[in-house]
Every structure is written in structure tokens, then in C-alpha cells.
Amino acid sequence: MMRHRKIRLDLYEYLRGELPADESAKVEHHLAHCPRCADEADRLRRLLAGPAQSLPEQARPPEYWARFAEGVEQRIRAAEAGRNAVRRPVEIFRPVFHPWRRPALAALGGALAVVLVAVLLWRPAQPPPRSPVLTEANLSGDEPRATSARMEQYLRKSKILLIGLTNARPEDGPNLDLSTEREASKQLIHEARYLESQPIDPRAARLIDRLNKILIELANMKEQGNLPDVEILRGGIHQENLLFRIRMAESYYDTTATADHSY
Amino acid sequence: MTAADEQQLILRVKDGSHEAFRVLVERHMKEVYNIAYSFVNDHDDAEDVAQESFVRVFQSIHKFRGDSLFSTWLYRIVANMSLNRLREHKGKRLRETPASLADGPSPVGDGPDSSPQEIRAAVERAIHELPTMQRAVVILRHLDGLSTKQVSSILSCSHGTVKTQLHRALKKVRLSMESLAAELR
Numbered sequence: 001m002m003r004h005r006k007i008r009l010d011l012y013e014y015l016r017g018e019l020p021a022d023e024s025a026k027v028e029h030h031l032a033h034c035p036r037c038a039d040e041a042d043r044l045r046r047l048l049a050g051p052a053q054s055l056p057e058q059a060r061p062p063e064y065w066a067r068f069a070e071g072v073e074q075r076i077r078a079a080e081a082g083r084n085a086v087r088r089p090v091e092i093f094r095p096v097f098h099p100w101r102r103p104a105l106a107a108l109g110g111a112l113a114v115v116l117v118a119v120l121l122w123r124p125a126q127p128p129p130r131s132p133v134l135t136e137a138n139l140s141g142d143e144p145r146a147t148s149a150r151m152e153q154y155l156r157k158s159k160i161l162l163i164g165l166t167n168a169r170p171e172d173g174p175n176l177d178l179s180t181e182r183e184a185s186k187q188l189i190h191e192a193r194y195l196e197s198q199p200i201d202p203r204a205a206r207l208i209d210r211l212n213k214i215l216i217e218l219a220n221m222k223e224q225g226n227l228p229d230v231e232i233l234r235g236g237i238h239q240e241n242l243l244f245r246i247r248m249a250e251s252y253y254d255t256t257a258t259a260d261h262s263y
Numbered sequence: 264m265t266a267a268d269e270q271q272l273i274l275r276v277k278d279g280s281h282e283a284f285r286v287l288v289e290r291h292m293k294e295v296y297n298i299a300y301s302f303v304n305d306h307d308d309a310e311d312v313a314q315e316s317f318v319r320v321f322q323s324i325h326k327f328r329g330d331s332l333f334s335t336w337l338y339r340i341v342a343n344m345s346l347n348r349l350r351e352h353k354g355k356r357l358r359e360t361p362a363s364l365a366d367g368p369s370p371v372g373d374g375p376d377s378s379p380q381e382i383r384a385a386v387e388r389a390i391h392e393l394p395t396m397q398r399a400v401v402i403l404r405h406l407d408g409l410s411t412k413q414v415s416s417i418l419s420c421s422h423g424t425v426k427t428q429l430h431r432a433l434k435k436v437r438l439s440m441e442s443l444a445a446e447l448r
Contacts, residue, residue, distance in 0.1 A: 051379035056300035
């Protein structure tokens, strides 16, 4: 039994001519005397003789590879920018905690520290540094401000819709009233079509694509949706980590455009 | 590029050269992508994991002492990050259907009427449905042509495990193809 198992594990390398000569001879000898292993070898040979399979990299066009290194570079710079933003407050506070040796200066130092902390607390909080990947200047095609504003609204409304769907409970009976959600999803699908026709960031485009899968399902549901179907949608939202992805995208599209609160 | 050239590049990266690192990225990006995809089975995640792996490499380049090949070190990082990504999504994935299969199952068999594209699509589907480890081994060993030794290094397992996983994976793919062919007769 062990012998047969070892031979079968060696079949791949044997058929590809990768075994050392002595090992190859052993396999050949065994196959000549074992019909079952010989049959397995024939089947594997037929599979390996089939059309060559493509590699995952081949699913991406040449333009994708032309931009790949740039994408890595942008992530490195974003990571560096993030680390520098964290480092700055520590550097500010370092002199405050430096041990003073002269008591006379210690009191002055303490007073200065209090003033310094008060000034820092009063200063408006700085927004987190944007990833260079998604700042307006770096977006492929220079995404216009109007599109960014509409993207922000689209994301906000999608988030509200998905949170509402996740938390909805039936008031009466086994079904949920989805009339509002269906209308909202249809509006969002329509808005997604507009956004996809604009020069937007590829990540945003992928997020829209993921959202559309849920929105289309929701738009096609009956007004009185049954719970099992809603649970499937909720599962899809959870599996795709959509709320997290929307929050990440929102932080990039945070604009000063006036929010449209109609829903 | 020779091994010596790559060593020079690595030294420049250790000195902080982004340009030198870009050359390394372009040299290894497709392989890194294939490794990531073999685990995560999704092109968006593969891109994310692949790019984040390079960021990790850049940030940790000072730790590379040259005890192993740079590619071995890099590919292990990719494998670990891919496994981390899978753990994050454990039990929660909606598996992406490869674009070639998005239109649903295609009739295919071993018979003379099956086109190479149909057979290729059926094999791709069968590989796509394999358990993670088996899929990774098939893609890296069989499609990508890495040696058993390289694959065992990337996956941090023994040569025997690589051979066993490959044997099981190819058997599953073969049985899948044979049952499809039988359905069409």
C-alpha cells in the first residue's frame, strides 16, 4: 500500500520528466506491473495533456501592470505620511517631559507646559492626512469636485440604507416592509450609473460594483420582503464587508459640499 | 537581471531608494500576484494583498539578511499576508466567480466536440473550487511551474505535503472533468 501511494505521489514529476533517472525507472517498473497505478497515470497524463491553463496574472491587461508599481509607491508614501502624523505630537510633548534639574526653572517650565497644552487643545483638530492615492490631484483623470460631492452623497445614502436594512425588524408578521428601501436602492442604482460614467478612482468603481449587487437584489425584492431573503442580503453585506469599505471610501471623499438630507 | 544585480538593488533599497524598489516590484509583481490569488481566489483581494506585501517588504527590507533568495523571502511574506487575509474573511467570503465562468456552467467534456476554451474553463472552475492549500499548490506548482522545493518554502510545509496536496488536487480536478464528460455522453 505504501509503495502504491508513493508511486502515485511521484506520478506528476514522473510524467513531467522531473524525476531523477533511478526514481523514474522505479516508477516505470511499477507501472508495468500494477494496472491500477498505470490507469491512474494514464488519467493524469490525459489531464496534463489538455489545453494550457492561464495564470491569474493573465487576467489583468498590460495597462494594469504598467501602473502596478506606482500603486505600491503610493501606498508606501501613504504609510509614511501616516507614521509622520503620529510622530509629530510625540515630538511636541518631548520637551515637556524632559527632566528639569534646576527647581527655579522647573516652576517656569511647568507653567509653560500648561500654556502649551491649553494652546494645543484649543487648536482645531487637523483632518487626517489623505492617502496620496486618492487626493484629488492624484486621482486618475482628475476626478471633478462635483463628482466627488455626488460620490460622497452616494456613499452616505448607501451606508444609511445598508445600516437600516441590517437593523430592520418586522413590526407585524413574518415580512418586512421594504417599500422605502426599494425606492432608495433604485435611486442609488441610477446614481451609480452616472458615477460609473465619470472618471472616478478604480477603487470607488469596484465599491460601486459590489454595492450594485446588493442594491439590485434589494430593488427586485417584493415590497413585503420575507425574512429569509432579507437575511441573505444581510449576509452579502456582511461577507463583502460593505459598511467598512464605505466608511473607508467616505474618509477619502469627505468634501465640504452641502449634504442633501432628502432620502 | 543577475543575482548580483538584484543584490545591488536590495542594498540601494536599504539605503531608502524608492527607484531601486520600483525595479524590484516590477521584477516580481506578477509572481507575487499569482501567489496572492492562489490563496485568496479573488482578483481585488489579490491586488490588495500583493501591493500590501510589497509595502511590508519595503518597510522590513533591513531584516533581509540574504540567508535565502530574496524571492523566497518575498514569497513567504505574500503567503503569510494572504493567509491573514483569509483568516479575516474566514467563513464570510462570497467567492468571486472568474470572469470566464461568469455566464454560468458551460457544457464541456473530453470528447472531440469540446473546444479548448471549454475545457480550459472547466478546469479553471474545478481549480477555483479547490480547498485553499490544494489550489495554492496547483497554481504555484502546476500552472506557475515552481519547483516542489520552492512551493514548500513559500507554503512553509514539507516536500511530501506539497506532493500530497498536488496529488489530491489534480485528482479532484480530473474527477470533475471526467464526471462532466460522462454527463454529456
